[in-house]
Amino acid sequence: MKRDFISVEQLSVEEIYKVMNLAEYYRLEDIHLNNGYFVANLFxxxxxxxxxxxxVAERRLGLEVLDFHAEASSVLKGESLYDTAKTFEAIGANMLVIRHEADDWYEELQNKLSIPIINAGAGKQEHPTQCMLDLLTIYQEFHTFEGLKICIVGDIRHSRVARSNANALKRLGADVSLCAAPGFEDASLDFPYMTIDEAADKCNVLMLLRIQHERHEYQSETTNYLEQYGLTKCRERRMKPNAIIMHPAPINRNVEIDTDLVECERSRIFKQMNNGVYIRMATMMYLFKEWGMTNESLTNKWQTFATI
Incomplete structure (x- = not known):
């Protein structure tokens, strides 16, 4: 991991496994930095x-949380992302967690701050901590990525989750395919497409995506979407015996997935959410370590459990 955590592409395969191992360790052990650090969540x-x-991850680590609401901030007065970030740095924040609608918001801040940044979502481009929690969920299930058939299904064109996950899974050895309704494809992603029926029949993991209406130029019609392109109960019954269903949420019930399948035996949707806490703990601790902001005792524990 480099200076900031903006993309899973920054991580080597070895580092991806280290972060996942740390997440599993933090699930079992209470870790407190006790440094009086402040983290600002700029969403x-x-x-x-x-x-x-x-x-939750920040508080489990004993960090002080600086909350932020764009609709009640100086953003409404025209303040730039850079000036907002510099303000939090100036008042004592030790880390920034940022989600922004711009695909390239990080370029405005790159090499201009003296504190670490975590990307909590960048437009349609990247969602690295979601990717990491999805990787952990799959690894818990299959204990490998090599040769797994994984299909990402839904609004590929507008999804930062699809982009982050497809590239990371390919690097880890998975056989990745995409599935999308007409107009939802993304030609910039070099992966084969299959139909939803093929995906249900062949894949170990179906990773469903929400239709992101807020990123569409025109409102998309979803009246028959479930029957034509979504995961129905009929398609679920054809899935492999050990195949699982994933979804980053929020879920449009009875659009991309039949509501009865959201919490079915195959579903790992709420497990993904649970894993998110521990992945985000691990990500923050990894960055604090990289910046020399952890004490020797915690660094020794990091060295031990990151290699398990």
Whole structure:
């Protein structure tokens, strides 16, 4: 991991496994930095799971949380992302967690701050901590990525989750395919496409995506989406015996997935959310270590459990 955590592409395969191992360690052990560190969560887009799991992760680590609401901030007066970030740095934040609607928001801050940054979502481009928690969920299930058939299904064109996950899974040895309704494809991603019926028949993991209406130029029609392109109960019955269902949420029930399948035996949707807390703990601790902001005792523990 480099100066900031902006993309899983920054991580080597070995580092991906280290972060996952640390997440599993933090699931079992209480870790407190006790350094009086402040973390600012700068979310310029709505969020439930990502923001709240960062808050829980921060508090589990003993960090002070600086909250931020764009709709009640100087952003409404025209303040730039850079000036907002510099403000939090100036008042004593030791780390920034940022979600922003721009695909390239990080370029505005690159090499201009003296504190670490974590990307909590960048437009349609990247969602690295979601990717890491998805990788952990799959690894818990299959104990490998090599040769797994994984299909990412849904609004590929507008999904930062699809982009982050497809590239990371390919590097880890998975056989990745995409599935999308007409107009939802993304030609910039070099992966084969299959139909939803083929995906249900052949894959070990179906990773469903929400239709992201807020990123569409025009409202998309979803009346028959479930029957034509979504995971129905009929398609679920054809899945392999050990195949699992994933979804980064929020879920449009009875659109991309039949509501009865959201908590079915195959579903790992709420397990993904649980894993998000521990992955985000691990990510923050990894960055603190990289910046020399952890004490020797915690660094020794990091060295031990990151190699398990």
């Amino acid at each position: 310029f887009e709505p969020s439930t799971r990502t923001k709240m799991s960062f808050v």
